[in-house]
Amino acid sequence: MVGYLLSEIGLGEAARLLVSALDAASIPTSLVNVPLAGRQAEGMLRPRLVSSGGHRLALTVSGALEIGAFAGRACRGQQNVHYTFWELPTVPDSWRAMFDGFDAFWAPTTFVRDMLMSVQKRPVHLVPQAIRLPAAPPPPRAGGPLRVLTLFDYDSYVARKNPQGAFEAFLAAFPAGTEDVELVVKARGTASFEARAAIARIAARDRRARVIDRTVSRDEMGAIMERCDVFVSLHRSEGFSLGCAEALALGKAVVATDFGGTQDFLTEETGFPVRFRQIAVRAGDYPGGEGSYWAEPDIAHAAAILRSIYDDPASIAPKVRAGHALLQRNNSPEAVGARIRSLLGADG
Structure with missing residues (x-):
């Protein structure tokens, strides 16, 4: 190998x-x-x-x-x-x-x-x-704010990962600024100063958003995932999305664009797929993207999903159970x- x-x-x-x-x-x-x-x-x-x-x-x-x-x-x-x-x-x-x-x-x-x-x-x-799977899906996290996690690697191209979409959906879902919620953005990679500055400017728009911009150990990443309730990936495309699969395996609600490799394991029964419209890949956004297409996620739909989870956190459990069973059979x-x-x- x-x-x-x-x-x-x-x-x-x-x-x-x-x-x-x-x-x-x-x-x-x-x-x-x-x-x-x-x-x-x-x-x-x-x-x-x-x-x-x-x-x-x-x-x-x-x-x-x-x-x-x-x-x-x-x-x-x-x-x-x-x-x-x-x-x-x-x-x-x-x-x-x-x-x-x-x-x-x-x-x-x-x-x-x-x-x-x-x-x-x-x-x-x-x-x-x-993927790694616990014997059974962990129970929902008890207490504290509803914590939303998104992660990306600058070296995987920001245009494809679209972390800005997660910010926009979070802000649209919780506009009052008083809801008991947090957004954690886990980033890493060797991006340009401009890309990092753009993410910092977006995060500064809401005090409930926090950016962790560094490579962490496996144990620290596991702790970050454990402390969250919802994993968001408003990607424009994914070949698989290890982050989404691992989050589902660990008992998290997964909100992700319904395009690409996530369609194999993220359905209405196992998570929260987000509607999209097909768009052309713009020049320079991704290598080999000339003449190809990917997804533009519906931010309003993602925001509505986040709000529904906030209003009814019990909706997570049956999807997590179904998702764990599917991953156990296939992955x-x-x-x-x-x-x-x-x-x-x-x-x-």
Whole structure:
């Protein structure tokens, strides 16, 4: 397995969680880390790293943008499978040839699967992204203000993550300024001064908003998540959205744009999907976005949802129970490991 196994970025966490699925299925695995300068804060798999693998199949985890580079690095004789993350429904025509470097593709969501099937001819299989799941959804947090959390990485492109949308929905839902609510914005990444300044200006509009702008440990991030009641992602697109899935697994109400990979696990039964309208990706907003489209979330609808949760917090519990059951069936390490074992058996 080849990936950013020591990095704290989303692709690194996705790869580590996939390792947990391989381990759950007792599949012998050698781990090859791809260094990412300045972003190697997760050392849990360091003792298992090797310089190269020796198995009949190499599984590489990366974004679609990196497929060409990873093909040159990992594809050396054995069967080569790419586990692909991508946030748009299309890729530029000029990228299509680079998919030929791999023998097959695994997709973490139907959104990514459909993209892969539309742009290349190799076999594509749906292998849901594994996530950590408690045995049962935790009980609702008791006492204190209704605490809303949104998070993003500046390096994942602010236009796609759209943290401004979460601010606007929060302000529209609680305009009086006297409601017992808080908004916590967890940010990180190497953004320009202008991007950070823009987020700071928005947060300064309401004393109930707080920005945490730094990389934190796994335990500290877990504590931030534990203290919240609602997780908001008014993204314009997501290939999967680990944040939404983890929040749902941990018993939080998830309010998210109903577009992209979140559609596999966030429904009216499991959370609070937000309406959107389709818009073109503007030049410069995302690499490979030329001629593609994504979602513009309905801020008024998101605000109405937040207000309804504030007025009726008991509405969270049944959705969380349904969401946990769905994730257990599809995204637990055991379920994903069984899916991988089945695919390996089918491939001989």
